[in-house]
Amino acid sequence: MSSLKIQGGVKLQGEIIPQGAKNEALQIIAAVLLSPEPITINKIPNIRDVNKLIELVGDLGAKVEKLGEESYRFTAKDLDVAFLETDEFKTKAASLRGSIMILGPLLARYGYAKIPRPGGDKIGRRRLDTHFIGFEKLGAKFNYSKKDAFYKIDASNLQGCYMHLDEASVTGTANILMASVLAKGTTTIYNAACEPYIQQLCKMLNRMGAKISGIGSNLLQIEGVEKLGGTEHTMLPDMIEVGSFIGMAAMTQSAITIKGAGVEHLGLIPDIFRRLGIQLEIKGDDIHVPAQERYEIDTFIDGSILTIADAPWPGFTPDLLSIVLVTAIQAKGTVLVHQKMFESRLFFVDKLIDMGAQIILCDPHRATVIGMDRKQPLKGIKMSSPDIRAGVSLLIAALSAEGESIISNVEQIDRGYQNIDARLKALGAQIERIEQ
Template identity: 75%
Template sequence: MLSFKIQGGNRLRGEIIPQGAKNEALQILCAVLLTAEPVIIHNVPDIRDVNKLIELLASMGVKVEKLKESSYRFEASNIDMQYLESPAYKEKAAALRGSIMVLGPLLARFGKSKIPKPGGDKIGRRRLDTHFLGFEKLGAKFVYDSQDSFYHIDASNLKGTYMLLDEASVTGTANVIMAAVLAKGTTTIYNAACEPYIQQLCKMINRMGGKISGIGSNLLTIEGVEALKGTEHTMLPDMIEIGSFIGLAAMTQSEITIKNARIDQLGMIPEVFRKLGIALEYRGDDIYIPAQEHYEIETFIDGSILTVADAPWPGFTPDLISIILVTATQAKGSVLIHQKMFESRLFFVDKLIDMGAQIILCDPHRANVIGLNRAVPLRGIQMTSPDIRAGVSLLIAALSAKGTSIIDNAEQIDRGYQHIDTRLQKLGASIERLQ
C-alpha cells in the first residue's frame, strides 16, 4: 500500500503546469480504435488510470509508441478481438472504469464487443444505462451475464436514429458518439453532454473525417461515414487539477501561478472559487493566486447562505465539489455544499471533522461547512483516501494542517494526479512517499 506523509503548515510559492485532462484522455485514447491509421496524441497525463488504459489498448493489439514525454503514437490496424475472450482482458478491464469507453469504437468498427462490469471510484451508484440505451437506439443488442459479470453486445447493423439521452452523461455521450460515427445514416443526440472534453472528442473525430455538427451544444447531429483516417490531437489541461491548485493556494496561504490554464475552457470554475473569497488574477492564459491571510465566503443577494451545487456543463463540475468543501473549512462564513450526482462522495468529511473542521453532514448529498477563518488550524491525523477527488482534498487539508498527516491508500490520488508529490515539493511542500 502506498501512503503519503505530509508535514503541514508550509507556505508554497512558484509556478505549476497542469497535466493533460484525465477525463478527456479516457475518451480520446479509446477513439484511436475507430481507425486503422496512426493517431498521434499530445499532452497525455502520466497517471495510473491512463497508463492502465494504454496497457489495455496495447493488449488488444494497438501498436503503441511513446514519441516523447506525454506524446504517443497509436495504430489500431490489427485488433485482436479474440483477446476479449481472455481472462487477462476481464481482469484489466474490470479494474478500470475507463474501459467502458472501448465499447463505442469497437461496436462501430467491428460490430461486436464485450466488457466486464468496470471498477473505479467507490462514490455511489454509477450506472451504465445511458451507454447501453444509446447503443440499443442505434440497433445494438446486449445481454448482461450475471454469472461472469460480462456485458455482451451485438452491433452488426448499427443505424442512425434520433435519441433523447436519459441523462447528460459525459462518458455515455462520448460512447454513443463513437458508435454512431460509423453507423449508417444520421444520428441526432439530444440532452448530450457538452463538456469541453466532449467538444474535443468531436473535433478530433471531424479531423479524422467524421461529420459531427452542433459541437458545444446539447444537440449533436452525426452523419455516419464509411471509415475514418488518422489525425493528431492535443489534450486540454486538466480543469480538475487547476481547481485543485486554486484551493491548495488558498488553504496554504500560498502564492501560486498556474501556467497555460486554457482559461477559455474552465467555464464557471474560477467564479465559484471567487465566491469563496479567493482572489484570482488572469495573466494571459495563466492564473495567478496571491497569498491570502483570509478569504470570506459570499452570501446570496438576499443575505442567505451560499449554496454550491454540481450540475451538467456549463454548470459546476462534480469533480471539484470535494475541493470546494475542503477549501471552505478555513474561510470566513458558511456554505452549503450540495453534491447531487453521487451519494457517497461526501462521506470523506469524517476525516476533515477529525482534523478539526466544522462540518455538518446533513445527508449523503449535502454538507454545511462553517468556516474557521483560520482561528483554529486543522490538525494532522492518519487517514485513508477513499477515491481520487477526496484523496487530493485530504492532501490539501494535510498541507494546510498543523503537524504531520499520513494518507493511506494514496494509489487513489495517483490515479488522477500526475507525480503530485514531486510537483508540489518543487513549490515547497513537505511530502514523502511511503511504500
C-alpha cells in the same frame, strides 16, 4: 501500497503546470480504435487510469509508440477482438472504469464488444444504462450475464437514429458518439453532454473524417461515414487540477501561479472560487493566486447562505465539489455544498472533522461547512484516501494543517494526479512518499 507523509503549515510558492485532462484522455485514447491509420496524441497525463487504458489498447492489437514524455502514436490497424474472450482482458478491464470507453469504437468498427463490470471510485452508484440504451437505439442487441458479470453487445448493423438521452452523461455521450460515427445514416443525440472533453472528442473525430455538428451544444448530429483516418490531437489542461491548485493555494496561504491553465475552457470554475472569497489574477492563459491571510464566502443577494452544487456543463463540475468543501474550512462564513450526482462522495468529511473542521453532514448529498476564519488550524492525523478527488482534498487539508499527517491508499490519488508529491515538493511542500 503507498502512503504520503505531510508536514503541514508550510506556505508554498512558485509555478505549476497542470497535466493533460484525465477525463478527456480516457475518451481520446479509446477513439484511436476507430481508425486503422496512425493517430498522435500529445499531453497525455502519466497517471494510473490512463496508463492502464493505453496498455489495454495495446493488448487489443494496436501498435503503441511512445514519442516523448507526454506524446504517443497509436496505430490500430489490425485489432485482435478475440482478446475480449480472455481471462486477462476480464481482469484488466474490470479494474478500470475507463475501459467502458472501448465499447463504442469496437461496436462501430467490428460490430461486437463485451466488457466486465468496470471498477473505479467508490463514490456511489455509477449506472451504465445511458451507454447501453444508446447502443440499443442504434440497433445493437445487449445482454448482461450475471454469471460472469459481462456486458455483451452485438451491433453488426448500426443504423443512425434520433435519441434523447435519459441523462447528460459525459462518458455515455462519448461512447454513443463513437459508435455512431461509422453507423449508416444520421444520428441525432439530444440532451447530450457538452463538456470541453466532449467538444475535444468531436473536433478530433471531425479531423479524422467524421461529420459531427452541434459541437458545444446539447444537440449533436452525426452523419455516418464509411471510414476514419489518422490525425494529431493535444489534450486540454486538466480543469480539475487547476481547481485543486486554486484551493490548495488558498488553504495554505500561498502565492502560486498555474501556467497554461486553459482559461477559456474553465467555465464557472474561476467564478465559484471567487465566490469563496479567493482572489484570482488571470494573465493570458495563466492564473495567479496571491497569498491571502483571509478570504470570506459570499452570500446570495438576499443574505442567505451560499449553496454550491454540481450540474451538467456548463454548470459546475461535480469533480471539484470536494475541493470547494475543503477550501471553505478556513474561510469566513458558511456554505452548503450539494453533491447531487453521487451519494457517497461526501463521506470523507468525517476525516476533516477529525482534523478539527466544522462541518455538518446533512445527508449523503449535502454538507454545511462553517468556516473557521483561521481562528484555529486543522491538526494532522492519519487517514486513508477513499477516491481520487477526496484524496486530493485530504491532501490539501494536510498541507494546511498543524503537525504531521499520513494519507494511506495514495494509489487512489495516483489514478488522477500525475507525480503529485514531486510537483508539490517543487513548490516547497514538505511531503514524502512512503512505500509499504
